[in-house]
Amino acid sequence: MNVERRHVRAFQTSVVLSVVLIALVLGTEYLRGERLISNTDRSQVWLLIVNIVAVLGLQAFSGNTGKMTISHVGFLAVGAYVSSLFTINPMMKRTVLQGLPDWLYTTNLDVIWALLIAVMAAGLIAWVLGFIIVRLSFDGVVISTFALLLIVQSVILAAKGWTNGMTSIFGMPKFSDPWTILAVAIVAVFVCAFFKESRIGLQTRAARDDKAAAEAMGVNSKRVTHAAWVLSAMVAAAAGALLAHVIGAAGPRTFYIVFTIELIAMLVLGGQRSVTGGFAGAMLVTGIIIMVRKAEGGFALGSLEVPPVFGATQLVLSFAILGILYVRPGGMTGLWEAGVRRLSPSVKARPSSPRVRGQDGQLALEGLSKEFGGLRALAETSFALKPGEILGLIGPNGAGKTTLINTVMGTYFATSGVLRLNNEDATLWPAARLARTGIGRTFQQIKLADSLTILENVMVPVSSTAPLSEDLEAKALGWLETLKISHLASSFPGALPYGDQRRVEIARALALEPAFLLLDEPAAGMNHEETEALRQLLTNIRDELNVGIIIVEHDLNLILSLCDTVVVLDRGRVISLGTPAEVRSDPAVIKAYIGSPQTGGEALPS
Amino acid sequence: MTVSPMLQLDQIIVRYGAIMAVQGVSCEVREGEIIVLLGANGAGKSSLLRAILGLTPVDSGRVWFQGQDVTGWRTEALVREGLTLTPEGRNVFQSLTVKENLRLGGATMAREQAVETLERMLEQFPILRERYDQLAGTLSGGEQQMLAIARSLMSSPKLLILDEPSLGLAPVIIEEVFSLLSDLRDQGTTIMLVEQNVAQSLAIADRAYLLELGRIQREGPAASFLEDLNLHEIYLGGEG
C-alpha cells in the first residue's frame, strides 16, 4: 500500500495525541512518586484517560456518520461486565454470582485477555444490532439506541445470576500501574485516527454529508456505516473494561443516563467531527466534572461557604451542551485535527494520468416508465447512448427529465421497462452498483460533501472503484488536473464559486471512470463565460475520454451546439428525437415550448 | 397626481449560499393590471417571488407594497395586508378536503366575510362545489390548480401573484386557467403572473418583463412584446 498524505495526517494526529497521553501519565507518576498527589488523584487521571477512550469510540460512529447514538454507555457496560466475569477470582465468583456456567467459574484470565474478549463480545453484539441501525434515519438511530441503553440497563438489573443485579460486582483485579491503560488508549487513538482517514472512513464521511451523492459515487452507505458502528462499539467496550479495572467494581448505575450525558457533552463540546475534538472535549469536560464534583460536596470560596449541591455536574454539563449548540455547533475544534500542516497537494502527491476503461457497450432505455401513485411521470421512454456521443435531454418544466435521470441512476426503480447497461439488465440495480459499473452523474442542486476537501471529494469515487493498491490521492489529483482545478485540491466546496463547484462535481463523476455520464442542468446559474468553458470541457471529455454523455439543460443554445442527438420530453413522453436541427424545426417542440399557435404562434419570427 | 404602484421592486438581490439567484431586479405592478414575468427555468423567478413574500430573505433592495416599504416583513403580515402568492406546483393541502383548504385560505378574514367569499368562490369555481368534501389530493391536476387559486382568493387579496399556474396542466385546462385570470382582473384583482407559457400568458397580460439569469432583460406592453422579442431565440436557442 502506498503511503499517502492522509496516512501521514492520521499518523501526525495519533502521535500528537499519544504524546499528550504519555505526558499525562508520566507527569502523574512523577508527582505521585514525589508524594505531591494522592492515589485518588492518580486514579482520577486514569479515569480521564478512560473517558478519552470512550469518547473516541463515540466519535468513531457519531462523528463519521453524523448519527447521534445514545447507547454507547451500554457498550461500556458490556465491556466492563464481560471483562470482570473473566477476571474476578473464582472463589468470589461462586459466592456472588449464581447463574454462571461452570466453565466461567473456573476461568480466570489476565486483564489484557479479558479486555480483548470483552471488545470482541461487544463487536459481535454491535455487528448483529448494526443490521438494524444502518437501515434507520437519524431519528430512528436516536430512538433505537436510546431503547438499547434502557435494554442494557434492565438486563443488568434482571440477570442477577450474571451481574448481581442492582448491586455492583467487584473483586476484579485493579490496575496498580498505568501502562495497560496507556497502551490501550494509544491503540484507540491510532485506530480511530486511521479509521477516519481510511477508505471506509472517507466513504462514511462522504455519506454523512450527502448520502445520495455518496451512493452515486459507488459508496455502499449501509456497509460503511455498519463498519463504523462495530468499530465504535469495540472501542467503547475497551473503555468500559478499563473502567472496571480502574475502579475495581462495576454497577448498573454507572452505566446510565448521567454517564451518557457526560460522554455526549464531551463529544459535542470538543467537536464531533474530529478525533482531536473528541479527545480535547473529554479532557475539558472531565476537568469540569472533577471541579464541579468537588463543589457538589460543598467548599469554601474565600470566606464564602458554598453548600453541597447534588447533581450540579449534570446541570453544568446540560447547560454547557446547550450553550455550545447556540454559539458554536461545530464544537471547539470543528474539522481541525492536531498536528496537521496543510501540505500543498502538488508538492507530494504525483497525479496519475487518468484513463477511462475501454468501452464498446451502450446504455439503453427500453420502454422505461415510472409512476408515482397514479401519476405517470415517465411513459415508455426508449433511446440509447453510445460512448463518445452526447445526448441532450430537454423539455418544459415538469416534463419528467429529473424523473428519467433518477430512474436511470437507481434513485428509484422503473415501474415497467428495462434499463440495459452494456447488455446487462440493470433496471433494479441500486445507485451504488450503477456507479461502480460505469455511470457517473452530477446533480441539479450541487451535492458535494461540505466537510471534505475538494481532493477528498474526488477520492471518494476512486476509493469505491480502484483496487487497494491504488494511490487514491494521486489518482484524484490526476482528475483535478485534467479539469484544470488542481489548485483547489485543499479547499472546501463551500468556499468555491459556483462554476468551480460544478467542475468539481464533474471531476468527481469522471473519477468513477465511467462509460457514461449524466449531467443534470450543469449550466444552471452559470454566466456566459462559464457556460462557454463548460461546453469546451464537455467536448473535450467526449473526444479525449470517449465517454457517452446525457445532458439535461435549459440553455438550449448549449444543447443545440453541443449534442449529437436531442431528445425532447413533454408530459413524460418523448415528443421528438433527432439531430439538433431536426428537433429545432419540429412543430411539436415549438408548440410544447412556446404554446399553441392559435394564441399568437404565427407572430413568432421563424 | 401620481398614484404609487401597487407593488414596486427596487434592485432586489437574492442569494442562496454562493449562488446569486436574483441579481438586482426592479419592476412594478400597477393597480388593475396583469403583468407577466417571463423567463426560462433557472432564471430566478421563483426565488424572486419567495423573496417578495418574505419566505426567503432579500439580500438587498426594497419591496414597496401600496406605497409602504414592506421589505423584511413576515409572510403572515403581508398576506394580511392583501398580498398573496399561489405557489408553484399546486401546493394544495393534500390530506385536507376542498372545504378545509378553502377555510384555511380565509383564515385571516372575519367569519361573515369568509362565508360570503366562500359562496362567491363556489360560484366562480363550480367544480369545487362538486368536490367540496373530497380530499384535495384526490383532485385532478387542473382541479387542484383551481383550488389553489380559489384558496388564495379567499383572503380577498389586492394583489395576487401566481407562480406558473399552467405547470403540468393539459392545454384545454391551461386555457381555462388563463381565461379565469383575465376575468379576475376584470373584477378588480391585480395580478402578477410568472410563466413559461409565453404565448398564452402574453395574450391576457397588459405588460410583460423578461427575466434572464437573474436580471430583467426587457420590459414593455404585452402586445408589442410578441413582435419585438425573438422568443424563439430565448426558448429554442440559435439564430432563430
Place this chain on the structure above:
Amino acid sequence: MENILQFAVNALSLGGVYAMLAIGIALIYSVMGFLNIAHGDLLTLCGYAMFFCIGFGLPWPLVIIVGVLAAGAASVAMEQVAFKPLRSASFDTLLLTSFALSAAIHVVLQISISARPKPVPLPSFLTGSYKLGDIVIGTGQTLSIAVALTSMVGLTYFLRRTTMGLAMQAAAQDFDTTRLMGIQANRVISSAFFIAGILAGIAGVLIIAQRGSVDPLMAMNPLIKGLIAAIIGGTGSLYGPVIGGIILGVLETIFQTVLPGEALLFRDPLVLSLLVAFLLVAPNGLTGTRVERSR
C-alpha cells in the same frame, strides 16, 4: 372469555396512555421536524404540580386540572425558551438540545425538590376495582381507556373542525404554504406544543394515579415507549401513534401474562427489543412518516 376481557382492558389502558404520549411526540415531530426528548418530563412536571396542589389542600378535581394545565404550560415554555432561539438550526441540533434540556430538568427537580419519590395520593377510586360478573376490572384501567378515548375524540375534533387544528395539519404538510394563508407560524407552533403538553399531562395523571408517587426520573420509561410508539406507528397521521401505542400495550400485557415470575424482570427489555427489531422491517413505521423538512 373473562381472561380475554381482562387482557383487553389491561392492554388498551396501557396502550391508551402510550398513545397519548406518542401523539404529542408525533405532533411536534410533524410540525417542527424533530423528536422532543424532553417531552417525557412534561409528565413528571404534571406530577410535581399535583404534588404541590395536594400540599396546598386543593380538592382533587382541581389538582388534576392544574396538573394537566401545568404540563401544557411547561410544553409551551419549553418551546419559547429552548427551541425558538434555534428556529433555523438543524434538526439534530434541536434533538440534542431537547436531550440536554431534559437532563437539566431532571437536575433542577433533584436539587430543588428531591431525588426521592414524593407521594401523590390521588382518590382511591382511581386505583380501586369493580366486578363485572365474575371478572374483576380495575377502575383505573377503565378510566384510562375512557379518558384516552375522550382525548382522542377531542383531538380529532380539534384537528378537523377548528381553524388552528386545520392549520396544524397544513403546517405538517407544507409550512411555507400555510404561512401564505396568513396563518402565523409562531401561533401554530405554540398551539402544537400546548396540545402535546396537555396530552402528556393527561397521560401523566393516569400514570401517577397508578404509581401514587412522582420522582424526577419517572418519565424515562414512558418517554421511550411513547417515542417508540410514535416511530413504529409512523408520524404521518393521527392513527399511526395510536396504533403504535396499542401494539405496545398489547405486547406488554402479553409478556406480563406469559412470562414466569422470575423472568418478569425481562419484560421491558424484551418488549423494547422486539420493537427495535420491528424497525428493521418498517424503518418508517406502519403508516409512514411525512415531514416537511424545508422550512
